[in-house]
Amino acid sequence: MKKRRGMATLNDFSIEPRVTIFRPTADELCAMTAEMPNATKTGFDNFNVQTKVDSRSKKSTYVIDDDPSLHSDQCVGRQEAERLANMQDEFIRGSEMICVDGYIGNHPQYRTSARLWIEKAHANIAGMQNLLYYPLDGNEGEDWKPTLTVVYTPSVKAEGYPDDRVITVDLEAGVTRVMNSDYFGESKKGGLRMWNAMVYNQGGLPLHAGCKVIPVGDESKCALIVGLSGTGKTTTTFTRQNGSGPVQDDFVAWMPDGVIQSTENGCFAKTFALSAEDEPTIHAAVCRQESYLENVAQRDEGNVDFFDESYTQNGRAVIRMQDVDGAIDAREVPKADFLLILNCNENIIPGVCKLDEKQAAAYFMLGETQGTSAGGKDEAGKFLRVPGTNPFFPLLHSQQGNRFLELLKKQPLEVYLMNTGRVGGPVSDDRSMKVRIPHSSAIVKGIAENTITWEVDPDFGYQVASAVPGIDSKDLGVLQPRVLYHDQDRAEEYASHVSRIREERDTYMNSFPGLDQEIISALSG
Numbered sequence: 001m002k003k004r005r006g007m008a009t010l011n012d013f014s015i016e017p018r019v020t021i022f023r024p025t026a027d028e029l030c031a032m033t034a035e036m037p038n039a040t041k042t043g044f045d046n047f048n049v050q051t052k053v054d055s056r057s058k059k060s061t062y063v064i065d066d067d068p069s070l071h072s073d074q075c076v077g078r079q080e081a082e083r084l085a086n087m088q089d090e091f092i093r094g095s096e097m098i099c100v101d102g103y104i105g106n107h108p109q110y111r112t113s114a115r116l117w118i119e120k121a122h123a124n125i126a127g128m129q130n131l132l133y134y135p136l137d138g139n140e141g142e143d144w145k146p147t148l149t150v151v152y153t154p155s156v157k158a159e160g161y162p163d164d165r166v167i168t169v170d171l172e173a174g175v176t177r178v179m180n181s182d183y184f185g186e187s188k189k190g191g192l193r194m195w196n197a198m199v200y201n202q203g204g205l206p207l208h209a210g211c212k213v214i215p216v217g218d219e220s221k222c223a224l225i226v227g228l229s230g231t232g233k234t235t236t237t238f239t240r241q242n243g244s245g246p247v248q249d250d251f252v253a254w255m256p257d258g259v260i261q262s263t264e265n266g267c268f269a270k271t272f273a274l275s276a277e278d279e280p281t282i283h284a285a286v287c288r289q290e291s292y293l294e295n296v297a298q299r300d301e302g303n304v305d306f307f308d309e310s311y312t313q314n315g316r317a318v319i320r321m322q323d324v325d326g327a328i329d330a331r332e333v334p335k336a337d338f339l340l341i342l343n344c345n346e347n348i349i350p351g352v353c354k355l356d357e358k359q360a361a362a363y364f365m366l367g368e369t370q371g372t373s374a375g376g377k378d379e380a381g382k383f384l385r386v387p388g389t390n391p392f393f394p395l396l397h398s399q400q401g402n403r404f405l406e407l408l409k410k411q412p413l414e415v416y417l418m419n420t421g422r423v424g425g426p427v428s429d430d431r432s433m434k435v436r437i438p439h440s441s442a443i444v445k446g447i448a449e450n451t452i453t454w455e456v457d458p459d460f461g462y463q464v465a466s467a468v469p470g471i472d473s474k475d476l477g478v479l480q481p482r483v484l485y486h487d488q489d490r491a492e493e494y495a496s497h498v499s500r501i502r503e504e505r506d507t508y509m510n511s512f513p514g515l516d517q518e519i520i521s522a523l524s525g
Contacts, residue, residue: 014089015117015151017097024098026290029130032098032123033292039124043302044286048293049124053165053183054312060158060165060181063394064172072387072397081168084158088177091156096120101146102133102265104195106330110253110261112198114191115146122154128184128292128318132264147198148174150190154182169394171197184294184316188268192251193392195263200395204255205403208390209339210237211247211260213328214448221448222260222334224252224413227342228369228389232420234269235437236342238281238324241445245326246281247333254336258411262330264321271296271315274306278437281326285319292318338414338447342389344370344421348481348497351435351471352443353417354454354463357408358522360415364388365401365512365519366505370421385508398515405516416447417462423481424488431488433477442470457482459498 024032030047033039039049062076076084098118105111116129136144156179158166165180167190176190196206210225210233227233237246250268253261269282271293276283285291296315297308306315321327341363343349355363367386387397388404408415420440424432446452446468454463465479477484485494502523509520 014085015092015097016089017092017117018094019096019120021096021098021120023101023136024126026127026130029098029123029127032120033127036121036124040298041302042293042296042298042304044291044304045289046291046293047124048296048298048304050311051182051184051295053181054295054314055183056185056189057163057165057167057181057183058391059162061167062169064168064170071395073394076168081170084166084168084179085177087158088151088153088156088179091153092117092151095153095155098123098126100126100130100133101140101144102130102135104133104148104191104263105253105261106134106265107259107261108331110202110255110259112148112195113144113146115149116152116187116191117150118152118187119155122152122182124292124294125152125182125184125187128268128294129187131266131290131292131318131320132188132268134265146174148176148191148194150176150178150187152178152187152190154178154180156180169193171394184318185268188264189392192263193394195251196390196393197395199253199255199261200393200399200403202255204253204261205400205407206390206393207252207254208233208250208388208392209252210234210249211252211262211330211333211336212237212244213247213333214244214444215242216448220334221337222247223444223448224254224260224336224339225342226339226364226389227420228344228367228384228386228391230270231342231344231369231389232440233342234267234282235279236340236418236420236440236444238279239437239441239444240281240326241441241448243326245328246321246324247328247330254407254411256407256410258335260330260333260336262333266318266320267324269317269319271306271317272309272313281324282319284325285323286317288319288323290320290323294318335411336413338416340444340447341367341415341417343368343417343419345419346370346422346426346432348423348485348494348501349417349419349421350457350464350481351419351423351439351478352447352452352465352468353457353460355415355417356462356522357412357415358405358518359462360408361401361405361516361519362509362522363417364404364415365397365509365515387512396512396514398512401512401519402514402516405519414447418443423478424484431490433475433484435478439471439475439478442468445470
């Protein structure tokens, strides 16, 4: 259905397209995607789009503020942001634009109205976002307005910015503008980045986290899984323990009253190395007609190859939560029982360790892991520290750490650090051990059932597992790196790692003005 410009119910601020395609259906969006020259139909009868940009553009992203001291990320002044907005608006006035409306979250108290404007020529982005928004309930009147809006024009170049690309984030107005990127992640993150600030200002904490509910006897345990993209967050969320059900994949909010707030009605899943054997739940949903694929290797006959990285390792798919076996409505989720901080490492981080209150805030703030292709070529394979493992928090990082400790004192839950990588060295070192999916699954099950035996680690003060049901004694090195290194006559190497890591962490934690001293001092034990 097309409507002409000038209708008050369609226009946000100065968004006045030549033609507006207003709230198209899923079938209409699929039909428009089929017209795209870079969209091909797969053997699953869904569409796979090859994009020019295959990861998020951090270097091109700016928060709009004349006072950069209020943000940890780079900023652009309001005058320059207005110039960019006028340039984009001028392009839109001569263009066909799709308008997609919905909600971020479905909690009746906290859900946030959201809108995406996107060029019709990139209809797949509208189709993917339409799957992730919670749908309108049908009672929205003429006065319905979005709280958060993303205006997306892949065809507009921003000369003078990195790769002639720019993403401006106006937290005050609730508007993100994206120019010269055709990667769906900029739409998804555009809304969620602004939502991060909203949640913080409401007294909560946005978490780059999955959420799942695990049955334990006659009860159930709610787990939050915090981690950067590519560290196993989605896999850990969707792996079944005791018939567990996923609630949310990518972002949740931990509110001051203990409510766990969801964000998305689907999942933007990484597909590289996706197999029916290791990840049957995600694989089954990806292979449905209703799902969208992005940058997945595909042969002429329509067969996709999730293990082919010739184009990129950052192949993705958007799937609906209703297509995920065992998925649980976020409105039915109790308060969280435990939180996992994922760290894809390759040296002396245990498969799991248990943290006390202050240690939990410290390791949350450290956000250590190995970067993946999701963050672009500059991050892939490199050691990173991203506070809260949340690269989309648009305020000061110290605010994340302080809020985490504050909520932990009000709404106590158990916190664990989990290594989803290797212990003892990189994959090229045959002495090292891989923390495999069955290892991680046994650990999560053991945490939920309280069946893990713990002992204090003499080097870092946290508790490490001496026994986990389901993990054989021959794999003890996965649980206790210190034992692995000593058994391999590498005690000196282990001690060197300990000394280096302590020093680097101390320097890093002291680099955040305003971070609670309790959090900084927690790493000295």
